[in-house]
Amino acid sequence: MRNILAIAAKDLRSQFVSPIAYVVLTGFLLLGGWFFFNLLARFNVLLNLYLSFRNPEAMQRLNLNDFVIAPLLHNLSVILVILVPVITMRSFAEEKRSGTYELLMTSPLSVTEIVLGKFFGAFAFVFFMLLLTGIYPLILVLYGNPEIGVLLSGFLGLLLLATAFVAVGLLTSSFTENQIIAAVSCLVALLLLYVISWPADTAGETMGAVLKYVSLTEHFSELVKGVIDTRDLAYFGSVIVLALFLTQRSVESLRWR
């Protein structure tokens, strides 16, 4: 455990001294802030519109969770698809390129410890990133009355989603020593997991159900709506564990290749 934490801390430190991290953080928060402020402004415009139309039924349907938080979370999730690969691409590829990989592999650390260390390092960075977006719900709670439960489950969904992204990113990073290839193949894999359910309606019953289950969006949307289903937790857990297992295998393969 100490070893894992040591690697995680080292990786996290190296993230924060590289300019990429700040570009990613700035971009993420800039886009997030832009989304949030505009959704909030649109919400107030709608509110005034319905107020002037004296449309109580539409007024009743207007709520912060559906009109601000849910679209914000969905937008952020798409940005994460693009940015998380940029964060994780370095994990193994950078070490291979700079030649420190052999050093790491010949150290007395086990492969599992290395993989978990790298995972927690990248996870801590992404967690920090999402923590900064916490000011949006904070503003809503300060000035309004959103449903706290739905807020929490939505951000839990975003965190689980980002964690799964990190695990997949580690996997693609372990395949190659080229960071660009690592990032792009991670991006493609994540996008594929995003859209894989599109043919579900026409693919027949069992196949459709499987495709829907495999898709990230289906599970994420449930959490954003405010429903925590053990199915969705099991799904995210499986994606993370599977990606980490394959990463471990991939890294270990270097010892006998």
Added chain:
Amino acid sequence: MRRSSGLFGLIGVILLLFAGVALVLTRGETIFDVIYIAVHGVFGVLLLIAYFSTGIDSLRTFLGERSTRYGTNTVVASLLFIAILGVLNFLAYRHHHRFDLTSEKVFSLSPQSVQLLQGLTQDLRLEAFVEGGANPEIEDLLRNYRAASDRVTVRMIDPDREPELAERYGIKAYNTVRLQYGEASNQVTQPTEENLTNAIIKITRTTSRTVCVVEGHGEPDLNDRESPRGYALFKQALENETYQVKPLLLATVDQIPADCSIVAVAGPTRPFLAQELPLLDAYLKGGGRLLFLLPPRKAEEFVAFLKPYGIALGEDVVVDQVVRLFQGPALGLTPLVETYDATHEITRALKGRTIFPMTRSVSAAEGTAGVKATELAKTSPSSWAETDLVGLFENQQATLDPADRKGPVPVAVAAELDLKQLGGSGGEARIAVFGSSDFASNQNLEGTFYNQDLLLNTVGWLAGQSDLVSIRPRAMRASRVSFTEREGTAIFYLSVLVLPELLLLAGLLVWWRRE
């Protein structure tokens, strides 16, 4: 040589991979799919053979190498791991729990619904016909049903893309949900939890009830689907609600059969025989349920029949002025009904208009002991009940005379009879009377009016199975945010400008120090 053979092997694997994906996705349905899969498969295998055959020696060394053993080991372990995760996920999918964090419990079903769904013994299919195949609200609702029971399957269908399905099931409007439970099926046009759960209750009930429809007096035909005045849709609507519909020839029986839960006298055009009415009366006194659709100028013997039960059949026709473009006001004999009794079970939830073509007035007489009669539906204030039938039908004229009853005119009555007070042995009987027979004809059940709902509600009430549960509709709690203009500016600065700015500056600082 060794390098190019390695390439062969890799390309072979890629081709086989794509062949596999194509096979799974297309299942080789068209000739093009087959060609694609076959070409990829054959070349993939050939390339692999070429790879291995570049020397049986190299194959032998390859198989013997340590890395091959480890590689196989890794692939097998990974596949095994994926399989285990698959099984675990399948189990998690089958046995799961949902926590609804919304304060109004929007994504949970009421306990009544959950209990009902957990008692299902066959598979229940819910198919929603929605525009474009997507309607988040209905989908969320149906998902709640699916989450409550493994027996439930849900499908969203775009009726424009699958018109043959919509045609076969007789789907007439968007947002219709069709239920299929074993052999039985049913439809809900306003899918709310209350309506869906009640439809499921009706469809899953094993004891079906029988509606006996009296024949032999020139009534509209129950199997006549073609003519607008036929009753085939009436029959179909009843069967959809799991009633059995049977014709009943009164002249041939000496009492109403015991299996008739409801007896319907629907649109007779010739008078009843003298011995037929006592049969109905005896049936009623034994706790029977009678449904009448009695058009004006016909079946006058029922005026006397219904009088003791607090129901007054008017010997009149309801006239409603209609304003036609360019023609001004004209006589209308198809009054629209928008006013319903707000407390009676039948009409409580009815939201739309109904149409009563060629109808007489039917009113509840006050003060008949043992009878609780309710006027269910009334025509508009501009209508009246015309008693001068000769003038109306021979001279095509009608004016509101002092003798005529001014609108709103009641046109449907439901009565509950306390048989003990009426001199019987006890128990309860029910009667529902409509003043129109075209009210239930094909033409009017199919159209945009809510005749079918009113009719089915009435039959349900007669059979003692009108809505069995009532469930409050739920929506996300409305929430607001309010801030002054200054606070709004502060929010803008904080969220859009300050935070990214600080991060950017921090990055620059780090970069500068490293340089």
